Amino acid sequence: ELKVEQNPLFLSMQEGxxxxxxxxxxxxSDRLYWYRQDPGKxxxxxFVLLSNGAVKQEGRLMASLDTKARLSTLHITxxxxxxxxxxxxxxxxxxxxxxxxxxxxxLKVLA
Amino acid sequence: xxxxxxxxxxxxxEKGKDVELRCDPxxxHTALYWYRQSLGQxxxxxxxxxxxxxxxxxxxxxxxxxxxxxxxxxxxxxxQRTQQEDSAVxxxxxxxxxxxxxxxxxxxxxxxxxx
Numbered sequence: 001e002l003k004v005e006q007n008p009l010f011l012s013m014q015e016g017x018x019x020x021x022x023x024x025x026x027x028x029s030d031r032l033y034w035y036r037q038d039p040g041k042x043x044x045x046x047f048v049l050l051s052n053g054a055v056k057q058e059g060r061l062m063a064s065l066d067t068k069a070r071l072s073t074l075h076i077t078x079x080x081x082x083x084x085x086x087x088x089x090x091x092x093x094x095x096x097x098x099x100x101x102x103x104x105x106x107l108k109v110l111a
Numbered sequence: 112x113x114x115x116x117x118x119x120x121x122x123x124x125e126k127g128k129d130v131e132l133r134c135d136p137x138x139x140h141t142a143l144y145w146y147r148q149s150l151g152q153x154x155x156x157x158x159x160x161x162x163x164x165x166x167x168x169x170x171x172x173x174x175x176x177x178x179x180x181x182x183x184x185x186x187x188x189x190x191q192r193t194q195q196e197d198s199a200v201x202x203x204x205x206x207x208x209x210x211x212x213x214x215x216x217x218x219x220x221x222x223x224x225x226x
Binding site: 033041042043044045048088090097098099100101102103104 | 142144146152153154156159161167170202214215216217218219220
């Protein structure tokens, strides 16, 4: 059974600081996705990582994928309050079409 | 439409009643998914439709849950004899190809409260 784990589950950080969210998964996967969810809102796609070594950056967020280690990271650089949200990773297991979501990381950036 | 549309946005129902939740996917998206998100939790897969293929119902939690997709477009998720544990946000998503290369596009969800 494919399991996806994120850590930390909760993260409170000061503006201007850097931090990394980790996403581990248990079986082979071709693709990994990162989503953002604001309170009471739906999920917004951030990144799609399609191969080993893939790195994508958008603003203060950078995501990477290591398929051998079954690990993806979401790095936050010089955090700002607007980044406060819950971040989910999801894995699309090879040969299937279902995303299995991680438990989410609730990020709070303090001014 | 421009995005995935779900209705109603909020639904309060009495325990034991049946409810229907609707999802209008992005035009041309062949794949449609239903997920459930309980308060403070991650997303739980419920059901998947792809074109004319038989749906994958493996995530439906009980036989009280059913879903259909008419004409390869609009989908309805039906919960019969609702229970309090059914309270959650029900999210619908669609994607252009079945493996969702470009990722799912989610609707804004239906918040179901069973009292």
